[in-house]
Amino acid sequence: MMQPLLRRLFLAGICSVAAVSLAQAQAEPIKFGKIDERDLTGQNFVADSAAPAVVLCDFGRSIFDYNEGQFRVIFERVARIKILKKAGYEYATVKVPLYHRGTTEEKMSGLRGFTYNLVNGQVVKEKLNSESVFREVSSPNVNIRKFTMPNVREGSIIEFTYTVASEFTFNFQDWSFQSDIPVRWSEYRAAIPEYFDYKMLMQGYEPLEVQERNEGVTQYSIRWSSSMDVRTGERESGGSTVVTPRVTNYRWAMKNVPAMREEPYMTTTDDYVSKIDFELAGIKWPEQPYKPVANSWDKIDRELLNEDNFGAQFSRGGFLKEQVAALVAKHPEPAQRVAAVHDLVRSAVKYNGNNGLLSSGNLRRIYDQKSGSSADVNLLLIAALREAGLKANPVVLSTRSHGRMETNVPLLSRFNYVLAHVALPEGKEMLVDATEEMAPCGMLPYRCLNGVGRLVMSKTEESRWVELKPADRLLTYRQINLTVDEKGGMSGQVHQEHGGYLALNQREKLRKLGEKKYVEEMTTGHEGWSIPKYTFKERDIFHKPLTLEYDFATTGSDTPVGTIYLNPLRYFGTDKNPFLHEDRRFPVDFGTALDETIMVNIKLPAGYELEETPKGLAVELPEGGGRFIYNVQPGAGTLQIISRMSLVRPVYSAEEYAYLREFFTHVITKQGEKLVLKKKA
Helix, strand or coil: CHHHHHHHHHHHCCCEEEEECCCCCCCCCCCCCCCCHHHHCCHHHHHHCCCCEEEEEEEEEEEEEEECCEEEEEEEEEEEEEECCHHHHHHHEEEEEEEEECCEECEEEEEEEEEEEEECCEEEEEECCHHHEEEEEEECCEEEEEEECCCCCCCCEEEEEEEEEECCHHHCCCEECCCCCCEEEEEEEEEEECCEEEEEEEECCCCCCEEEEEEEECEEEEEECCEECCCCCCEECCEEEEECCEEEEEEEEEEEECCCCCCCCCCCHHHCCCEEEEEEEEECCCCCCCEECCCCHHHHHHHHHCCCCCHHHHHCCHHHHHHHHHHHHHCCCHHHHHHHHHHHHHHHCEECCCCCCCCCCCHHHHHHHCEECHHHHHHHHHHHHHHCCCEEEEEEECCCCCCCCCCCCCCHHHCCEEEEEEECHHHCEEEECCCCCCCCCCCCCHHHCCCEEEECCCCHHHCEEEECCCCCCEEEEEEEEEEECCCCCEEEEEEEEEEHHHHHHHHHHHHHHHHHHHHHHHCCCCCCCEEEEEEEECCCCCCCCEEEEEEEEECCCCCCCCEEEECCHHHHCCCCCCCCCCCCCCCEECCCCEEEEEEEEEECCCCEEECCCCCCEEEECHHHCEEEEEEEEECCCEEEEEEEEEECCCEECHHHHHHHHHHHHHHHHHHCCCEEEEECC
């Protein structure tokens, strides 16, 4: 009799329960309220002197209880942080995200905190005041509880503890072991009963100091009131029972974790920080078959297509019928028609800088308002492309700042952007985005160059992953004709072209600054420069490089000099190595290939010659990953310098970092070599 009843209790959720966890008997790594007073002095932090603050210990634990007819996840956290500099004051403000849906929300309780300072040799502690706790709205489903510790100064220790109770078992608490400041000890424990099956996704490059797993049991004391058996019509009396499901106890810890630092050419630190994430894969109740609850990409595809502010929008471009019909008549060739529709949408609706998957409302209203999010612009683009008789479908993706796409983890939250895919004749295809006003058709915004996106088809079995592969490069070409006088002054003409993504970048800069300020900014750092004449070309022809031609001059000494030192590539080449650190544990992600060519033709002053011709250099990255060529060719009263750098891949692995760093060292060194001109005897 007990087992069928227990089964109904779990499924119907009509009981009142108290839970007792028998899990994880190890000593806790931190005791709230008991600091080591030696940590209030500076002697324990010599190794961390460059950091603004240090996490002394961060300890979290998640267990389950059963309350008011359902399981809850109870997450407890205790953290202690040493503030070393004023820049570390920001770590005295803590934000706790709380998920909510409908009328149910995660609840935070038990918040306590202290700030410890050493005053005249005595430890003084100040309590966190409830008036320092605030509530903020972060997103439609997440609120933030924020609190700021009191009386924080250089040398303070802050500590806090709180508990979060969540009825959303799919939202099991994730844990980050690494921060943007050093972490002395970070530990997370989880006790998961057999009813719940979670995928555990560990990422990062730091080793675990502790990784333990053991099996045990947890007790749940269940009480229920009398109820009617709907099958028999008989009333069953109230009672109680104790269930002891198997529980798996996990313990993970890291020690002396270095700060996760921002590096040049990376997507987001969240892609590489050491952490563990949880995803609920399935549930197994007593006497019930295993029920998978994890999402699938097929389910996500269908969900998007059925969403009113996504899939339903594709058929709502009829208000553009007349404009599109004119474009169809003018451009019978599909690729040209795509470009024409792209131009129509790009010109009509300006991107407001907000990203998302769903439109903010009716496409006609967005069109009339002439402004919208990336989803507004590109869903309108798809609708217009379909109105033009083209096979257009959405590609959903994660932008570089949002994080890399994990194709083996089906989660809708992984996506934060949508653009258009167009199938063309002969198996050709295009990816099209209309958010960048100055980008040609077919150029993806730089923020979208992030691995792969998912092409969502109306027949979801045809949906697939597509590469977000750039068709354009970062392209620079400069030709400089330079005349040197006997006083060391220079004058000349420069022909400069910026192509691909650099053209987009520079066109936006030019629009923002205007021609005059753009040119004035070019002279910054070039002491003594004057640019009396300049001409921009192809400003509004976006598929061509942005061209700038200008004259420039610099003054030399008051009188002729016997020795002239020239370093023309200092003005036009790569000024510094972007890779300062000796090692790197994650990839270098340029987003796109890079090509820089500089050609300098120098006319020497009469009676001068090059004292010594610098040696040429050719450097190649392994496996054809890139090449740098430098050469100086003397002539009769002339010199020619050629410098070309090419990086052919958008992404280089961490194992290739040392080669890449050395490659740039060669570039900087060679482009920084001085040419010595001597007056003939």
